Amino acid sequence: MTTSPMLARTRIKICGLTRAQDVRTSVRNGADALGFVFYPASKRFVSAAHAAELCTDLPAFVSTVALFVNPEPQTVKDVLTTLRPSLLQFHGDEDPDFCASFGVPYLKAFRVGAPGLDTAVNVLTTCRPFSQAAGWLFDSYTAAFGGSGHGFDYALLADLQASLSPARPLILSGGLTAQNVQEAVRTLTPWAVDVSSGVEVGPGVKSEKKIEDFVQAVQQALPNPAL
Numbered sequence: 001m002t003t004s005p006m007l008a009r010t011r012i013k014i015c016g017l018t019r020a021q022d023v024r025t026s027v028r029n030g031a032d033a034l035g036f037v038f039y040p041a042s043k044r045f046v047s048a049a050h051a052a053e054l055c056t057d058l059p060a061f062v063s064t065v066a067l068f069v070n071p072e073p074q075t076v077k078d079v080l081t082t083l084r085p086s087l088l089q090f091h092g093d094e095d096p097d098f099c100a101s102f103g104v105p106y107l108k109a110f111r112v113g114a115p116g117l118d119t120a121v122n123v124l125t126t127c128r129p130f131s132q133a134a135g136w137l138f139d140s141y142t143a144a145f146g147g148s149g150h151g152f153d154y155a156l157l158a159d160l161q162a163s164l165s166p167a168r169p170l171i172l173s174g175g176l177t178a179q180n181v182q183e184a185v186r187t188l189t190p191w192a193v194d195v196s197s198g199v200e201v202g203p204g205v206k207s208e209k210k211i212e213d214f215v216q217a218v219q220q221a222l223p224n225p226a227l
Contacts, residue, residue, distance in 0.1 A: 008080045013034070014204075016042075016196035017204075027058065028220070030177055032063060036065055037067045038068050039068060039091070049079055051082075064085040066087070068088065069092040071219070073098075076088065088105070100132055106133055109139055120156055124163055134169060135170070137173055137194060139174040139194075157172075158188060161188060171193070172185075172190040175198065178217045181193060
């Protein structure tokens with residue numbers, strides 16, 4: 001397994017984007033990645049064509065992430081053709097072979113607290129088969145697949161940090177806001193944080209002020225943030 005480089009800063013993904021003004025605000029404030037949801041049951045669902053339109057004028061070094069929940073292979077292929085995302089994110093029950101089958105770097109999400117993911121040992125056992133993932137994303141367990149606004153007990157991941165971080169970059173999600181993200185970053189020093197509802201005024205409708213405050217909080221969380 002590849003060892004993750006030492007962190008100079010925590011990267012930021014703004015997910016569940018549906019509006020051009022929110023894309024612009026995210027980029028202007030320094031988001032590293034933009035997430036688009038291709039799960040029809042989500043209130044943040046967008047079509048591949050709309051996501052591609054939102055990304056028309058993205059500057060260099062801003063990544064795009066396509067999020068799926070138990071998709072049909074053709075759905076993923078259609079998004080790849082239309083949007084050409086930098087990364088795929090699988091948030092359902094997809095197995096390692098399925099995730100890797102598209103030949104595109106991917107993130108695998110794990111819903112901490114779900115059956116089989118409720119102890120440190122179970123989390124590590126579940127993650128290990130996805131050793132080819134570009135990162136492991138940890139979210140809270142709710143009936144919905146992400147974007148619930150609920151957090152989870154970070155202590156469970158803290159106990160595993162020595163095993164998790166060297167294996168794959170750790171991406172933290174689940175209930176993050178400008179008010180709690182600094183504590184989360186200082187506790188876990190994740191490679192990246194992923195926020196959706198924590199910067200919204202409604203599903204898929206982001207707040208410029210909340211995005212600004214969130215990014216600033218992340219940038220100030222570590223003692224020596226990169227310039």
